[in-house]
Structure formats: structure tokens, C-alpha cells
Amino acid sequence: MAGRGAARAAAVLTAAALAVVAAPLSGTAQAHEAVSGALSFTGEPGEFVSDGQSQQFAAGSVEMFDVTGPTDENAAGVTIVTPEGRRWSLRLQAPDGRKLTEGTTYTNASRRPDARPEDPKLEFGADDRWCTTSTGSFTVSHISYGPYGYIRELDVTFEQYCDGSALPLRGEVHARTAEPPAELAIGLGLDPEGRLDTKSGAVTVGSTATCNKPARIALSGLVAQTQKTGEAVGRYEDEVVDCVPGAPVPWSVTIPATAMEPGVSFRTGTALLRGFGKADDRDYPATVNAGDNTAQITLVKS
Secondary structure, X not given: OOOHHHHHHHHHHHHHHHOOOOEEOOOOXXXXXEEEEEEEEEEOOOOOOOOOOEEEEEOOOOOEEEEEEEOOOOEEEEEEEOOOOOEEEEEEEOOOOOOOOOOXXXXXXXXXXXXXXXXXXXXXXXXXXXOOOEEEEEEEEEEEEOHHHOEEEEEEEEEEEEOXXXXXXXXXXXXXXXXXXXXXXXEEOOOOEEEEOOOOOOEEEEEEEEEOOOEEEEEEEEEEEEEOOEEEEEEEEEEEXXXXXXXXXXXXXXXXXXXXXXXXXXXXXEEEEEEEEEEEEOOOOEEEEOOOEEEEEEEEEO
């Protein structure tokens, strides 16, 4: 068994590794293409952003129709790029610290930097037609989410008054994105047998890793062995295994003598192996952890 030195080292590794168990990168926005839906608006004659015109942009008939949302579900955005290359953007946000709520009308909405933290935010415009200041309101009639703030469905109506004008622009957006990808799940096995190079003092451990979609799993951990003369401890980190789904993927790490605590060398026999794995989810702003894996192993001469 490992003693106090190994326990301290393991505690540090555990804290670092488990701090990111399926942890989203707070507030990070993610954009996904709408597979159906449309954004439309109309403006009174003389209204600046619309130029007094009515327009509609449908998914599939434009170069881009992206729906954006942060992990905290506080906001939603829609970005349109027309075939001519013109970009239209709609940004909706609940008061700071609150989620956009279905069935809610947000009044007294304004734009940054004039908006206060307790105010909802509304911004709509094109490349060359943005308000310096604006007021308005919007109603979220329907919104549904996938993992980490992935906006699956969005139905909103909005009204905006630009730069103190009494002329309204009224619009609505209805968008559906693709079915959300599965969240990343990873697993890390520990082989009950390790190898000890008695000449160099290096220890090799390993096993297999699993995942439900491709991932680069960063490995870290330690091997510890209590002896009569003290405790041998070796650490590894920054090792990577490229995992693909379908079958367990082998991993192996060799800990050189230079990565071990001085004073006591490993011997053949029983030791403790602790292993951690973490990977970024390529579909979501999240880092997933394989957990704290511990096993008693036997070191054999290589």
C-alpha cells in the first residue's frame, strides 16, 4: 500500500483531475447551423436598420444561418449571411445571472454599453446598419436546449427602436437545429500488472481507454510502493491516447527514474496505481473526466 507521501501526491492529482469532471467552460457560446426555420422583419418607412423594407431569410437559402447560445442559457443569437455576403445579427439576453425563459416577454431591453446588469439586452442589425443606442422588447414563445446550452429550438418575436426613433422594427425568428450530438463519455482501465526495468529503474503501466466518440485523452497518475526503507513514488502526466469508439484502445506509460521521488527505488512486487484521464468534448465547450481510478498492481521484472 501507499503511505503518506503517495497520499499527498495523489491528493494533488485528484484535485486537479476531478476539478474538470464534465465541466463546461462557463459562458462559452457555441454556434450550430439551423436545419429549418427563418428570420423575418419589417420596418416602418424611415426606420434605419430595415430601411423601411421587409425581408425574410430562410435556412437553406442563405450562406449561413447559425443559432448561438452560451452554456448558462442566458442568451441566444442568430447570425445570417446572405448569398451576397451581407451579415445580419440578432442578439437576445436575459438580465445577468438569469436564463432565457420560455413564455416570457422581456421589456425595456437595450444594448450594451447602455444596458445595466438587471436589464434584458436586444440588438439587431446588419454590417452597415447598426443602432448606436436602442430600446425594445422581445418575447420567447419557445426555446428548448440540448447539453451545455445547445439551442435545439427557438421561437422569438422582437421589436426595436433605433437611436431614439419612434419608428419600430418588428421581427421574428423560428429556428430548428440538428439533433444534439451525444455528450462525450470516457473510461480508463488499469492493468493489474506493471513492468519494472531493474537496470534503469523505469516502471511501465497501462491498460485500455474507452470513449463513445473520438477524443484525445490526457493521462496523468502515479505509482507508489511502500517498502521497509521508505516509499517509492513515480508520477506521469501529459501523456495522450487517441481514443476512437468501437473497441478499447490500449495505452501505456513508462515512468523513468528521473520522474520518481529520490531516495527509494521500486522493486518487483505489489504497488498502487492511480490513473486519471480527461478530454475535451469536440462538440461542446466542456472537459470530461474519467474519474479517480485506483488499482493494486504487481510489478514484474521486464
